Amino acid sequence: MVTGLREAFRELVATDVPLDIHATLRSRLMRGLKTDQVATCLLHLPGPDGLRKAAGAGRRSGASPEVIGRCLERVDAYERFLREEGITREMLHALATDRSPEAHRTLVRTTGQSVFRAMSGLLGFSAEAQVISAFFLPGETPGRVTMAMVRGFDGLQRWRADAEFPISGYGRAEGSVHPATRLDGGPIGDDPAGALLTGFCSHPAARFEPLPHRKYRGFRLVQHEIGKRSALTYYFGERVADAFPEIGAGGAGLVTDSVIVATPARLLQFDVFVHADVWRGSRARLATYRTVPHGPVHEENIGERDEDLIDLGITMETAPGEALVHRASEVPRYPELVGHALGALGHEAGAFTAHRVRVRYPLHGAQIVLVFERA
Numbered sequence: 059m060v061t062g063l064r065e066a067f068r069e070l071v072a073t074d075v076p077l078d079i080h081a082t083l084r085s086r087l088m089r090g091l092k093t094d095q096v097a098t099c100l101l102h103l104p105g106p107d108g109l110r111k112a113a114g115a116g117r118r119s120g121a122s123p124e125v126i127g128r129c130l131e132r133v134d135a136y137e138r139f140l141r142e143e144g145i146t147r148e149m150l151h152a153l154a155t156d157r158s159p160e161a162h163r164t165l166v167r168t169t170g171q172s173v174f175r176a177m178s179g180l181l182g183f184s185a186e187a188q189v190i191s192a193f194f195l196p197g198e199t200p201g202r203v204t205m206a207m208v209r210g211f212d213g214l215q216r217w218r219a220d221a222e223f224p225i226s227g228y229g230r231a232e233g234s235v236h237p238a239t240r241l242d243g244g245p246i247g248d249d250p251a252g253a254l255l256t257g258f259c260s261h262p263a264a265r266f267e268p269l270p271h272r273k274y275r276g277f278r279l280v281q282h283e284i285g286k287r288s289a290l291t292y293y294f295g296e297r298v299a300d301a302f303p304e305i306g307a308g309g310a311g312l313v314t315d316s317v318i319v320a321t322p323a324r325l326l327q328f329d330v331f332v333h334a335d336v337w338r339g340s341r342a343r344l345a346t347y348r349t350v351p352h353g354p355v356h357e358e359n360i361g362e363r364d365e366d367l368i369d370l371g372i373t374m375e376t377a378p379g380e381a382l383v384h385r386a387s388e389v390p391r392y393p394e395l396v397g398h399a400l401g402a403l404g405h406e407a408g409a410f411t412a413h414r415v416r417v418r419y420p421l422h423g424a425q426i427v428l429v430f431e432r433a
Contacts, residue, residue: 075119097158106137170419182221186213202300210293223279241402264292312431331410379410
């Protein structure tokens, strides 16, 4: 069916009659006709209405009635198939993804953009970029690994006056097994601003108020503006001593670090810096999961979550820490931000191997997991 549809319109185009149609419709038609792969052709070809517009333009430009008739006959058969089978063009694109890498990439991109717009409206917030940078370094106790985290948003905006933006601090509350401190080890205290990296925040700096009765330290952004007037940038910096185990030699079999996409953002940059003296002999791999209906993935359940794996076409880049820091042009002042964090931690970028995941329009509810395990 698709082959016959494609050949009929190839015949129309080969007549060299001008097709007076919208540029976008023309582009989709020509991209669909240029490929011999059925799945890719389906991805690009316009729907029945668009194809009829192209055939009508050909008739007005003097194409032979026989050619136009074959085109319209094929379009009618195509539309009848879609109607009888209850298949939308979106479903066709989804069916094509297992046969065409291009179709899969397009589906992921367009779905991410649609979900971004929908969740921005529903939640009332969106950001230009979400930045998460984790640092794993030798712990204070043998066999343990200390973790530091710099995280925040660039260009976070509120779109509704009633929208609230709650967040959780990474470390547990003071007095628990692994309390969070500032990057330099100093206490954060009861004021959420204690963990803010004010030198890298917009001015006036974002203001947060604590959310009581949380297992983890919780904050709520205090906002009064909406739209562009509400746009702000902020970063928190936290350190949790001995938060993770070593891998192997009596330690853990694997360790994970991850981010669950919960705030609509046009870009997610997730960097993990691993010190040369941490997790020696381990390898890093990337996996992406859905979190509904089984919840987040962690070390204890990752072996049982294969059915929740989801292919979002995301890749991981691994490079020396010093090199990767300077490849972040879309995040303003990122090299300075990482340099500040490492200075507070007492380390240099050259001592780390960095792993980066960059995602445009990350899918809400997805969990991006970096797994470190014995090689």
